[in-house]
Amino acid sequence: xxxxxxxxxxxxxxxxxxxxxxAKLLWLAHRTHALPEKMVGGSMLLxxxxxxxxxxxxxxxxxxxxxxxxxxxxxxxLAMSSGWSGVxxxxxxxxxxxxxxxxxxxxxxxxxxxxxGLAGVVRGxxxxxxxQLRTSSTSGLILVLAAEAVYVWTALExxxxxxxxxxxxxxxxxxxxxxxxxxxxxxxSGFGFASLLPAVIATVTGGDPNTTxxxxxxxxxxxxxxxxxxxxxxxPAAYARFVRENAPAPEPAGGL
Amino acid sequence: MPDSAAFEFACDQLxxxxxxxxxxxxxxxxxxxxQAGLDARSITPAQMAVVVQKILPMELGxxxxxxxxxxxxxxLAGLGNIASGPASETPDAVFKRLGGA
Numbered sequence: 001x002x003x004x005x006x007x008x009x010x011x012x013x014x015x016x017x018x019x020x021x022x023a024k025l026l027w028l029a030h031r032t033h034a035l036p037e038k039m040v041g042g043s044m045l046l047x048x049x050x051x052x053x054x055x056x057x058x059x060x061x062x063x064x065x066x067x068x069x070x071x072x073x074x075x076x077x078l079a080m081s082s083g084w085s086g087v088x089x090x091x092x093x094x095x096x097x098x099x100x101x102x103x104x105x106x107x108x109x110x111x112x113x114x115x116x117g118l119a120g121v122v123r124g125x126x127x128x129x130x131x132q133l134r135t136s137s138t139s140g141l142i143l144v145l146a147a148e149a150v151y152v153w154t155a156l157e158x159x160x161x162x163x164x165x166x167x168x169x170x171x172x173x174x175x176x177x178x179x180x181x182x183x184x185x186x187x188x189s190g191f192g193f194a195s196l197l198p199a200v201i202a203t204v205t206g207g208d209p210n211t212t213x214x215x216x217x218x219x220x221x222x223x224x225x226x227x228x229x230x231x232x233x234x235x236p237a238a239y240a241r242f243v244r245e246n247a248p249a250p251e252p253a254g255g256l
Numbered sequence: 257m258p259d260s261a262a263f264e265f266a267c268d269q270l271x272x273x274x275x276x277x278x279x280x281x282x283x284x285x286x287x288x289x290x291q292a293g294l295d296a297r298s299i300t301p302a303q304m305a306v307v308v309q310k311i312l313p314m315e316l317g318x319x320x321x322x323x324x325x326x327x328x329x330x331x332l333a334g335l336g337n338i339a340s341g342p343a344s345e346t347p348d349a350v351f352k353r354l355g356g357a
Contacts, residue, residue: 025354036350094347098257161347167293171306174293178352185351233355251310 007215010222011056017226018048021233036094043086051079059134066130073124073133081117084147085110087154095157109146116143136203144196151193158186169247176247177240184232191225261338262304263296269331274321284319288312298346301338308332
């Protein structure tokens with residue numbers, strides 16, 4: 001009972017925080033017309049505000065009309081592939097813009113996501129036994145593995161850049177709150193990665209992704225992911241003050 | 257992607273005014289930038305000025321360079337004439353905007 005409650009709370013918190021962050025960033029994009037906020041705002045809204053609620057709907061224990069289940073599944077598949085594609089684009093554009101390995105990785109990942117997403121749509125439209133929508137599939141595994149890859153990539157880039165900013169803070173060349181935001185983005189990605197692991201492992205080993213331990217693990221990861229996302233992009237004034245006040249003070253000039 | 261104008265200026269001045277050869281001058285500046293968490297390709301004149309004030313004196317001193325203070329003052333004066341160039345959006349500029357900081 002406690003685990004079910006935790007799972008439900010985790011899912012609702014993830015939807016609420018992710019959708020709010022997504023909406024906030026898309027509103028920012030409306031003002032700035034800048035690509036990064038369009039990419040990451042769109043991703044958050046698609047993943048948290050569209051895909052996740054629809055997946056919850058598909059996995060409800062009650063039986064819904066077949067047409068509703070199919071539609072929910074297909075839209076969720078496309079929302080997931082689009083949402084995670086946005087994260088690939090964001091990571092490439094912000095951290096490694098221009099041609100090179102990062103562009104290849106981004107577009108390769110997007111290609112895989114869309115292929116897997118379309119395969120998921122075909123599956124949703126053609127499956128006769130709709131209960132099978134709740135079980136794992138090859139296209140689902142590929143979709144999630146592509147998502148795991150972008151979570152790893154974006155987390156590593158965020159950790160690397162945070163380390164650079166940490167060195168700049170004592171020189172007065174970086175805002176501690178912005179440096180902290182990179183760390184929180186890394187945690188968001190890290191917990192996002194972790195939350196998908198039970199599903200990946202279960203699909204590969206033929207195990208059950210819905211064991212009590214797995215649901216507890218995913219529930220905790222979901223809450224921590226949401227918390228990191230919240231503090232990264234909706235930081236309360238008290239939190240911002242705390243981060244800035246506890247940052248190293250700028251050093252005096254050394255020798256001049 | 258080529259190195260920034262501020263980096264090239266600092267390296268050229270070190271090579272011209274000290275006993276450091278081109279490789280040593282560029283290496284010294286790169287080490288200073290690394291300590292500051294900055295990159296030679298994207299560093300601005302304003303950022304280089306901070307490096308010159310706060311990190312470069314110690315690096316030059318450890319290499320036995322004389323008149324470090326005079327040299328760094330000359331670098332600072334010259335950096336004031338370097339144009340910043342077209343601003344490319346850095347990750348920290350993006351994240352600053354995303355969080356509303």
